[in-house]
Amino acid sequence: MKKDKIDIIKTSGEKVRFSLDKLRSSLRYSGASETIINRIIDNIRDELYQGISTKEIYNRAFSLLKKEKSHFASKYKLKKAIYELGPTGFPFERFVSSLLKYSGYQTEVGKIVAGKCVSHEIDVIAIKDSEAVVIECKFHSEEGLNCNVKIPLYIHSRYEDVKYNWNLNRIDKPELTKGWVVTNTRFTEDAIVYGKCVGLYLLSWDYPMGNGLKERIDRLGLYxxxxxxxxxxxxxxxxxxxxxxxxxxxxxxxxxxxxxxxxxxxxxxxxxxxxxxxxx
Known part of the structure; x- marks a missing residue:
């Protein structure tokens, strides 16, 4: 059986064709040398079989990287490590707060804020210069659970309620200018379309392209x-x-x-x- 014709099973249950290029790219992300990467790929390629899961491939690559250098394996497991912040979403909220602090924001976590109609517990409030943003964090402890359009719909209504009262009575507070939704998984296409339409800022593992959670963590070294x-x-x-x-x-x-x-x-x-x- 040709190894470039292997079908693998994703966490979602979807069947896709195994990509050597994707495996190589993920291993390069760990910081390992090309020599180490080639050695690991040779090992994994020999163990592939029809219907192997992405989890099995990941576990094997992680184990081989760990034998080389533990910090290679640490960086390789970043996505999984975010899931391990659970089972509750609170550590994820603090993690998001920390990312923003190192980007120059002043932050508060879990603060009750009065809206026009009702009060809301805001996951993260972030202030930078003369602007404030309110952030809702949607944490999933299991892979394959994405944020659909219902999430930004709900968050946008909360944001508008908070924004009205905040800006009406802000006195010495900076103006509230933006609502964010941050998730450790991914947004569905209709969630992204809705977010763009109403002006919500959406941040996920790989969105916006080139500036998602993964890139921000790497850029700032905030693992x-x-x-x-x-x-x-x-x-x-x-x-x-x-x-x-x-x-x-x-x-x-x-x-x-x-x-x-x-x-x-x-x-x-x-x-x-x-x-x-x-x-x-």
């Missing part, structure tokens, strides 16, 4: 703590509960590793992985 391949799930949850959402925050709050009872040898490995990741 979530869940990308670490050396921290256990229990340790990650402990750190998230202490508002350590970003890898680089652990570099300054490393005393939490002492609270967790992490040995000096292992602590140095964890911090080295994070330093390498944040400087790629």
């Amino acid at each position: 979530p703590i869940t990308v670490s391949t050396l921290l256990t799930n229990r340790e990650k949850q402990f750190l998230l509960s202490r508002d350590v959402v970003l890898c680089r925050e652990l570099l300054t709050d490393k005393f939490y590793l002492d609270h967790l009872g992490v040995s000096d040898v292992r602590k140095n490995k964890i911090l080295n992985e994070i330093k390498l990741l944040c400087t790629i």
